[in-house]
Amino acid sequence: MSSAESKILKLRKELEDHNYRYYVLDDPVVSDAEWDTLFSELQALEEASPNLVTPDSPTQRVGAEPLPAFGSITHRIPMLSLQNGMNEAELRAFDERMQKHLETNSVEYAAEPKLDGVAVELVYEKGQFVSGSTRGNGEVGEDITQNLKTIRGVPLKLRGDAEDCPSLLEVRGEVFIAKNDFEELNASQESSGGQSFANPRNAAAGSLRQLNSAITALRPLSIYCYQPGVTEGASFETQSDFLEAIRKWGLPVNPESAVVRGSAEMLTYHTGMGKKRERLPYEIDGTVFKVNSLNQQDVLGIRSRTPRWAIAGKFEAQQATTVVESIAASLGRTGAVTPVANLKAVVVGGVTVTHATLHNQDEIDRKDIRIGDTVLIQRAGDVIPKVISVIKDKRKKNAKKYRLPDTCPECSHPVHRPEGEAVARCQNLSCPAQVKRRIQHFVSKNAMDIEGMGEKLVDQLVETGLVSTIDTLYDLTQEQLSELERMADKSADNIISAIEASKQTEFHRFVYALGIRNVGEHAAKLFEDEFSGSMQSFMSADFETLEAMDEIGPIVADTVVTFWADKQNRSVVASCFDHGVSLKVPDNKSSGALDGKRFVFTGTLETMTRAEAKRKVENLGGRVSGSVSKNTDFVVAGPGAGNKRKKAETLGITVLTEKEFEDMIA
Ligand code: IVH
Numbered sequence: 001m002s003s004a005e006s007k008i009l010k011l012r013k014e015l016e017d018h019n020y021r022y023y024v025l026d027d028p029v030v031s032d033a034e035w036d037t038l039f040s041e042l043q044a045l046e047e048a049s050p051n052l053v054t055p056d057s058p059t060q061r062v063g064a065e066p067l068p069a070f071g072s073i074t075h076r077i078p079m080l081s082l083q084n085g086m087n088e089a090e091l092r093a094f095d096e097r098m099q100k101h102l103e104t105n106s107v108e109y110a111a112e113p114k115l116d117g118v119a120v121e122l123v124y125e126k127g128q129f130v131s132g133s134t135r136g137n138g139e140v141g142e143d144i145t146q147n148l149k150t151i152r153g154v155p156l157k158l159r160g161d162a163e164d165c166p167s168l169l170e171v172r173g174e175v176f177i178a179k180n181d182f183e184e185l186n187a188s189q190e191s192s193g194g195q196s197f198a199n200p201r202n203a204a205a206g207s208l209r210q211l212n213s214a215i216t217a218l219r220p221l222s223i224y225c226y227q228p229g230v231t232e233g234a235s236f237e238t239q240s241d242f243l244e245a246i247r248k249w250g251l252p253v254n255p256e257s258a259v260v261r262g263s264a265e266m267l268t269y270h271t272g273m274g275k276k277r278e279r280l281p282y283e284i285d286g287t288v289f290k291v292n293s294l295n296q297q298d299v300l301g302i303r304s305r306t307p308r309w310a311i312a313g314k315f316e317a318q319q320a321t322t323v324v325e326s327i328a329a330s331l332g333r334t335g336a337v338t339p340v341a342n343l344k345a346v347v348v349g350g351v352t353v354t355h356a357t358l359h360n361q362d363e364i365d366r367k368d369i370r371i372g373d374t375v376l377i378q379r380a381g382d383v384i385p386k387v388i389s390v391i392k393d394k395r396k397k398n399a400k401k402y403r404l405p406d407t408c409p410e411c412s413h414p415v416h417r418p419e420g421e422a423v424a425r426c427q428n429l430s431c432p433a434q435v436k437r438r439i440q441h442f443v444s445k446n447a448m449d450i451e452g453m454g455e456k457l458v459d460q461l462v463e464t465g466l467v468s469t470i471d472t473l474y475d476l477t478q479e480q481l482s483e484l485e486r487m488a489d490k491s492a493d494n495i496i497s498a499i500e501a502s503k504q505t506e507f508h509r510f511v512y513a514l515g516i517r518n519v520g521e522h523a524a525k526l527f528e529d530e531f532s533g534s535m536q537s538f539m540s541a542d543f544e545t546l547e548a549m550d551e552i553g554p555i556v557a558d559t560v561v562t563f564w565a566d567k568q569n570r571s572v573v574a575s576c577f578d579h580g581v582s583l584k585v586p587d588n589k590s591s592g593a594l595d596g597k598r599f600v601f602t603g604t605l606e607t608m609t610r611a612e613a614k615r616k617v618e619n620l621g622g623r624v625s626g627s628v629s630k631n632t633d634f635v636v637a638g639p640g641a642g643n644k645r646k647k648a649e650t651l652g653i654t655v656l657t658e659k660e661f662e663d664m665i666a
Helices: 003-024 032-048 088-102 145-149 179-191 200-208 213-217 239-248 262-279 294-300 361-367 432-443 455-463 470-475 478-482 489-502 507-513 521-530 535-540 543-547 554-565 567-578 610-619 643-651 658-665
Strands: 072-074 083-085 108-115 118-125 128-134 140-142 168-176 222-232 258-261 284-291 310-314 319-331 336-348 351-357 374-378 386-390 424-426 504-506 582-584 598-602 634-637 654-656
Touching (some): 003 032, 088 284, 088 294, 088 310, 108 239, 118 200, 145 200, 179 432, 200 213, 222 239, 262 284, 336 374, 351 386, 432 470, 507 521, 535 567, 543 554, 610 658, 634 658, 643 654, 654 658
Parallel strands (some): 083 310, 504 582, 598 634, 634 654
Antiparallel strands (some): 108 258, 118 128, 168 222, 319 336, 319 374
């Protein structure tokens, strides 16, 4: 074995072990950053020896070509659903039925939380992950193998020696997004101009249905496995044995799973979960009870779509009526101005509720919610309670309509609601309620890329008042930093150097860093091209000019114009330049040999990495994009190229081999 090869094997093993500790044991021993370092090391080694890449390498979790459509997979055993137990009486009745059928007076159950996500099936052959699918109609699902591979909790191969692994293992489980990951995802969707998701379930479902697995890879998906499909070469006596076995093989199993006996213990588990629900890091909508003995399950059998041996215990609807005492505007982290109802305190599902979100003005108008109204409210899991409807019979004569103010509740700057959008936002760069988030975004990797400036440090800087707007970052001194808690002199030095180094940047990075709503990296690059890297021209561009640009629509144009209409925003930006921020005029943009040419790479490149190829094109004034359109000039296709190549051919776009591409740039 070459030394590269043994190094690669060792790194893979280490990464797998860390994944197992993190996703299965919930006991990580390295930080995310350390994990990333190991991963990059492996990536570099594999890039140097592509012949050593195997499909189960952790690097292979991303990078498949986008699909034209999902294929279908027929489940060997149909994926069933569950009968519902809507209340305690129904759970008790279920236990009685089980006793009667099984002719016993005490039945044991595997009790599990009912996750609110998307059901999937994973198939392992001889320990290797070979395919995965959605539930679909229960008989046939969609082939989402590539997307499932991007989920780090899904092992690409089972742990343990080959002899210990079943020759075939099908497991079913739930893909979901944890509550805090969901918040982060939505915040980053918003700040990069993407659409935000209504709830974690929708976000998980949408992410799994991406034809481009590279997008799925960016979504924080998790999985818990909970049910066997066909298994060969391993057998289990009970559901709880099954869960224990798959956990040893490296598949994540919900740690809240338990074994209970009889209806009294079922109800204790169920109410206990109901109470714990808020504190769980993911959303659940009930509990599941399965007759634990697989033999007994066989005896009970299935009805048309649901097994007789299992039931979902639903949490009772958490609704109540109360009175809207007043309505106030509140400012979210993304600058959204949201109306919030102050309610007469009421207990809903064991929790005292005093506020409910009214979302936006349209929602208030649609439901005709007035101050003084009696309303029906609902609390769903961890989500902020909302007003479902007004009880009109109880409306008092003096009930008062409400209109959101047109200034920010925190900084009094005018708020802006783009045509066609439901939400009004404060776009003031200096708005105190948004400062942490704005600065975190400003310093982030794809923005100003200030190394060593993590979220915690930004929080500290804002909380101590050292930083209040982006330009004040440039006033920081080594002394100020080293006085902060947990900050060594050396680190303070490094941060000051990193801030200094970051000042030499590019137009598109700086514009993206400003966090103008709807202006993501791509739009920032379009502006860089349009205004040839001149900030002056960008700042004074009018609506018509912006809207006339390719790929820029009226909403973005409008947002940009209002952003620059704010005097304070202009002065913060000017101050950045006064502090030495300087924007490189994009390289060779007007003199490169590939000036303005658009390239798409597809398939495997053999003599260079994608990143190198991209750099080469950009150095010559060209641009690289991810998808083929009529604006593409060249498609460089290596082995394994599929749809992009086909699309190029139908559009009559020149397709180059890697060799031809090299000749061209030479
Ligand atoms: S078992 C035959 N276990 O609930 C058993 N399902 O209504 C079928 N679900 O499609 C599934 N948590 O998406 C099972 N611990 C759990 C579950 C669970 C959530 C979902 C799953 C399924 C639906 C059935």
